[in-house]
Amino acid sequence: MAMTTSKSYYSLNGQPIADSLPLNILDDRGLSYGHGLFETILMHQSTLPLFDRHLSRLNRGSNALNIPIKSDLIYNYVQLFLDQLKGQSIVQGVVKVIITAGTGGRGYKSPDTIEPRVVCSYSNLPKDIADYRNQAINVRFCEHKLPINHPLAGIKHLNRLDQILARNEWTCDNYHEGLMSSQSGHLIEAVSGNVFIKTADRWITPCVDQAGVAGVMRSLMLEEIFPACNIPVSVSLITMSELAESESLLLCNSIKGLAKVGSIYNHGNQLFKSLPTDQQTLMLRRKLIELYPQYQ
Numbered sequence: 001m002a003m004t005t006s007k008s009y010y011s012l013n014g015q016p017i018a019d020s021l022p023l024n025i026l027d028d029r030g031l032s033y034g035h036g037l038f039e040t041i042l043m044h045q046s047t048l049p050l051f052d053r054h055l056s057r058l059n060r061g062s063n064a065l066n067i068p069i070k071s072d073l074i075y076n077y078v079q080l081f082l083d084q085l086k087g088q089s090i091v092q093g094v095v096k097v098i099i100t101a102g103t104g105g106r107g108y109k110s111p112d113t114i115e116p117r118v119v120c121s122y123s124n125l126p127k128d129i130a131d132y133r134n135q136a137i138n139v140r141f142c143e144h145k146l147p148i149n150h151p152l153a154g155i156k157h158l159n160r161l162d163q164i165l166a167r168n169e170w171t172c173d174n175y176h177e178g179l180m181s182s183q184s185g186h187l188i189e190a191v192s193g194n195v196f197i198k199t200a201d202r203w204i205t206p207c208v209d210q211a212g213v214a215g216v217m218r219s220l221m222l223e224e225i226f227p228a229c230n231i232p233v234s235v236s237l238i239t240m241s242e243l244a245e246s247e248s249l250l251l252c253n254s255i256k257g258l259a260k261v262g263s264i265y266n267h268g269n270q271l272f273k274s275l276p277t278d279q280q281t282l283m284l285r286r287k288l289i290e291l292y293p294q295y296q
Helices: 023-027 029-033 051-064 071-086 129-134 161-167 216-228 240-244 279-291
Strands: 009-012 036-043 093-100 117-123 137-141 177-181 187-190 194-198 203-206 233-236 248-253 257-265 271-274
Touching: 009 071, 023 029, 029 093, 036 051, 051 071, 051 093, 051 216, 071 093, 071 117, 129 257, 137 248, 161 177, 187 203, 187 240, 194 216, 203 216, 216 233, 216 248, 216 257, 216 279, 240 271, 248 279, 257 279
Parallel strands: 137 177, 137 257, 203 233
Antiparallel strands: 009 117, 036 093, 093 117, 177 187, 187 194, 194 203, 194 248, 248 257, 257 271
């Protein structure tokens, strides 16, 4: 059986961090300004099954933030970290990869030569992962709205203040997730994942070219799972009226997988809509588990 641990494990540029961090990391641009990116990646049997998709998003993000780092280098550092974990008999959990623009520069201005840092860390799987995957979950609308920011839309940069403000709108255990909309009132994403809705005639996932994150599980659903089920899906703006009339709502992220929403609540904790489980939702979940058993 895989070892369960609460101990923390880290590496910096491929080297294990034993007790303390180098002092110059306190001046790191990722820490000071959020000048960097991150990925949280599911580890299953000492492998990262969706790592290619995470790496592709890191490449897009590093280009957007002008952080010069090669995919091969990231890959090698992550593999070294997996070896470190395997040496401790840790074979499943969550691996987080942070890439920063390193140290230097004057204020916001980047240094003439950026020397990126790659930090890897490990944590256990979320405690609520079984409920998320196997039960119809409750969600609520978030009052905080996502700003329009085309240059940063889609990538997973280190500045997650919008998600922090949204997530801290509730403290009870009644809700697994929150739904976030844009300033114009269109549904964009969940606090920690992407969304798919089923209308009377189609499945839709919101555009994330102006706000939100283009999730790894979202891309997997669009490119593999929906086609494998022969279920049409499109990317489009989603209005609140479309959500109100929807027949099904799915949430997804690359750690927890796919979740069926049973009830949506408003800001005042009043029921907005209940959603039954439909056959296409069951089909999509079965196909995901068939192709990627780590999400069962």
